[in-house]
Amino acid sequence: MKDYTIVSNAVIKRLPRYRRILKDLLKKKVNVISSNGLGGLINFTASQVRQDLNNFGTFGLQGYGYNVEKLYNQINTILGLENTYKMVIVGTGNLGQAIANYTRFYKSGFQVVALFEVNPKLIGLKINDIEVIDFNEIDKYLSKNQIDIGIITTNKDSAQAVADKLAKGGVKGIWNFAAADLNIPDNIAVENVHLSDSLRLLAYHINQNDLRVEEKISS
Amino acid sequence: MKDYTIVSNAVIKRLPRYRRILKDLLKKKVNVISSNGLGGLINFTASQVRQDLNNFGTFGLQGYGYNVEKLYNQINTILGLENTYKMVIVGTGNLGQAIANYTRFYKSGFQVVALFEVNPKLIGLKINDIEVIDFNEIDKYLSKNQIDIGIITTNKDSAQAVADKLAKGGVKGIWNFAAADLNIPDNIAVENVHLSDSLRLLAYHINQNDLRVEEKISS
Numbered sequence: 001m002k003d004y005t006i007v008s009n010a011v012i013k014r015l016p017r018y019r020r021i022l023k024d025l026l027k028k029k030v031n032v033i034s035s036n037g038l039g040g041l042i043n044f045t046a047s048q049v050r051q052d053l054n055n056f057g058t059f060g061l062q063g064y065g066y067n068v069e070k071l072y073n074q075i076n077t078i079l080g081l082e083n084t085y086k087m088v089i090v091g092t093g094n095l096g097q098a099i100a101n102y103t104r105f106y107k108s109g110f111q112v113v114a115l116f117e118v119n120p121k122l123i124g125l126k127i128n129d130i131e132v133i134d135f136n137e138i139d140k141y142l143s144k145n146q147i148d149i150g151i152i153t154t155n156k157d158s159a160q161a162v163a164d165k166l167a168k169g170g171v172k173g174i175w176n177f178a179a180a181d182l183n184i185p186d187n188i189a190v191e192n193v194h195l196s197d198s199l200r201l202l203a204y205h206i207n208q209n210d211l212r213v214e215e216k217i218s219s
Numbered sequence: 220m221k222d223y224t225i226v227s228n229a230v231i232k233r234l235p236r237y238r239r240i241l242k243d244l245l246k247k248k249v250n251v252i253s254s255n256g257l258g259g260l261i262n263f264t265a266s267q268v269r270q271d272l273n274n275f276g277t278f279g280l281q282g283y284g285y286n287v288e289k290l291y292n293q294i295n296t297i298l299g300l301e302n303t304y305k306m307v308i309v310g311t312g313n314l315g316q317a318i319a320n321y322t323r324f325y326k327s328g329f330q331v332v333a334l335f336e337v338n339p340k341l342i343g344l345k346i347n348d349i350e351v352i353d354f355n356e357i358d359k360y361l362s363k364n365q366i367d368i369g370i371i372t373t374n375k376d377s378a379q380a381v382a383d384k385l386a387k388g389g390v391k392g393i394w395n396f397a398a399a400d401l402n403i404p405d406n407i408a409v410e411n412v413h414l415s416d417s418l419r420l421l422a423y424h425i426n427q428n429d430l431r432v433e434e435k436i437s438s
Binding site for chain 2: 012013015016017019020021042043078079080081083085093094095097098099101102104105108110148149172173175179181187188189190191193194195196197198199200201202203204205206207208209210212
């Protein structure tokens with residue numbers, strides 16, 4: 001696999017979106033698409049599409065377009081989606097359960113193999129056939145099982161302590177849903193999903209829209 | 220409220236994070252913080268902090284620092300968090316339930332007032348005291364109730380049809396969790412939370428880290 005660390009984060013962040021659109025095209029038996037056509041679907045200009053994809057080699061043929069299947073496979077390779085990932089979830093609240101039950105992840109190679117919880121009422125139960133284990137056992141569990149991704153769905157006050165245990169236990173990545181910015185060693189990848197931040201940004205954009213309407217009315 | 224539409228999206232996106240850190244400082248009774256100190260907490264340089272916050276007027280005093288409470292309140296105002304928002308959720312799977320049960324949203328003025336579902340087994344139930352209503356009733360419901368935000372937690376194939384109904388029903392914003400890019404009129408704000416995209420980005424970063432380790436070993 002090639003080292004794409006020189007490719008800008010902005011471009012990388014767009015790849016899952018390209019991938020989703022290409023997957024839909026494959027389902028619809030579309031074999032070839034122009035940068036113009038792809039741009040229309042992803043809401044970019046043709047030139048931005050070409051610029052994005054040029055980062056990863058020459059996918060397209062001038063005057064012909066992109067081979068949808070090849071481009072889709074290549075993006076999967078770039079994203080590392082040919083591998084499988086073993087994951088544990090810490091916290092079995094609604095969000096933890098939602099992720100444990102989200103079967104689409106399994107199909108794409110992301111497998112939840114254990115859930116960890118401090119609430120004794122939940123320990124020993126199974127969620128989507130996955131056992132809920134006492135959080136006090138996590139060190140032992142991680143020393144015996146090679147886990148790739150740790151998912152944190154605890155409250156924000158517990159999140160750093162959980163992250164420390166996951167890091168010590170050798171996970172390669174942390175998917176963090178707690179409203180906290182974690183301190184994690186550089187060799188461990190982190191993706192944050194801060195739901196509250198996202199909702200607050202939505203509120204901001206709603207207010208900016210309201211304002212534009214008021215301006216139009218008063219002018 | 221001022222029009223901040225000229226402020227770049229990148230700066231706006233950082234505001235909820237500033238807000239979170241300032242809230243923690245308030246709890247810890249910190250009254251004043253330097254741009255250097257704030258930068259350290261948010262992982263930015265002091266100069267980037269000053270540049271970000273200068274977009275919204277002069278918060279800081281040279282050689283003194285930022286008044287934490289004032290800055291926190293000002294960011295709340297900018298984000299529109301002094302208002303309250305009535306929300307409906309379409310889809311009562313695990314994710315819909317997780318959001319309905321997330322009581323912290325209520326405290327910050329975001330109230331879920333109804334859940335919509337197509338599954339007859341769930342219609343009529345209550346989740347966190349919120350009634351689950353037949354999705355076929357949504358037009359009527361929205362015509363009678365002023366709803367600010369529609370939350371989509373359906374599968375991606377239903378998402379556009381749901382968004383159309385929400386838009387027709389007069390919501391001001393859509394919080395979309397479906398793995399679909401929606402076509403929505405410009406006057407409606409949209410925030411997407413594409414969980415699968417986020418997990419795929421995590422996979423990418425894990426693979427890039429693995430590669431760097433391999434390179435170190437082989438060099």
